[in-house]
Amino acid sequence: MRRGEYGYDAPYALIIFGSLAAISGILAAIAWWRLPAYAAGPISLYFVLFLGNTCSFFYTTRRGKFLEWERILDRIHLRGDETVLDVGCGRGAVLTAVARRLTTGRVTGVDIWSTTDQSGNAKDVTVRNASLEGVSDRVRVETADMRMLPFADATFDLVVSSLAIHNVRSKADRRQAIIEGFRVLKPEGRIVIADIRATSAYAEALRTLKASNVERRRLGWRFWWGNPVAGTTLLTASKPLNPKSEPN
Numbered sequence: 001m002r003r004g005e006y007g008y009d010a011p012y013a014l015i016i017f018g019s020l021a022a023i024s025g026i027l028a029a030i031a032w033w034r035l036p037a038y039a040a041g042p043i044s045l046y047f048v049l050f051l052g053n054t055c056s057f058f059y060t061t062r063r064g065k066f067l068e069w070e071r072i073l074d075r076i077h078l079r080g081d082e083t084v085l086d087v088g089c090g091r092g093a094v095l096t097a098v099a100r101r102l103t104t105g106r107v108t109g110v111d112i113w114s115t116t117d118q119s120g121n122a123k124d125v126t127v128r129n130a131s132l133e134g135v136s137d138r139v140r141v142e143t144a145d146m147r148m149l150p151f152a153d154a155t156f157d158l159v160v161s162s163l164a165i166h167n168v169r170s171k172a173d174r175r176q177a178i179i180e181g182f183r184v185l186k187p188e189g190r191i192v193i194a195d196i197r198a199t200s201a202y203a204e205a206l207r208t209l210k211a212s213n214v215e216r217r218r219l220g221w222r223f224w225w226g227n228p229v230a231g232t233t234l235l236t237a238s239k240p241l242n243p244k245s246e247p248n
């Protein structure tokens, strides 16, 4: 059970899907009333398509991504004493899920609080969610850009990021975010990124940095943002003890 309030990812995308479903639904109803079936049928298909996209997006942002991240975290097998960074933590969906699994460890969330990327996004909201979830003692929240993380090299045992890096506009800046995430990772630390696109470029950047165990896999329907084409991919990698001498 979640007690926090986590808003909606990419709220304008959801509004557009919902509006297209409503408009095509009205047009389909008019078409069935006024036109022959062979003309009304195709319009109804659009309605079904947009309605399906809206339902899938709504489900993923409100429930699916939480379930998938619980599974991802299950597989990571945290000991509980790790130092963790959540890059682009937003209102804290993954941040608080990680914190619940920590005992003596701590998780830090960084974000620039874009309300285009997540509705109602604000540092205060994330801090309040940590409190509502009863994990405040294990959570720190900071305002920081993922392209320039305010942490020393080799600070974290685990770096996670959910649906955040693709929001950085240019390819060079997304690569810089990966470089930063890898820089603040301790040797033998792990990086776990779920994102909707560009994960092959992230993987390439990590290989160039001599990350080991670089793996990508598609996540299931619970993490589709409307349809399978807009599915989420999970990227995992580790930092070798000596990155310079241990290529992937």
Ligand SMILES: C[S@@+](CC[C@H](N)C(=O)[O-])C[C@H]1O[C@@H](n2cnc3c(N)ncnc32)[C@H](O)[C@@H]1O
Residues within 6 Å of the ligand: 009, 010, 087, 088, 089, 090, 091, 092, 093, 094, 110, 111, 112, 113, 114, 115, 117, 118, 121, 144, 145, 146, 147, 161, 162, 163, 164, 165, 167, 168
């Ligand atoms: C779709 S939201 C996902 C939030 C959270 N990870 C989750 O899964 O609920 C994307 C987040 O990335 C953040 N973001 C975008 N660009 C960023 C940047 N350059 N540095 C840090 N955070 C950024 C946004 O503010 C937003 O909170």
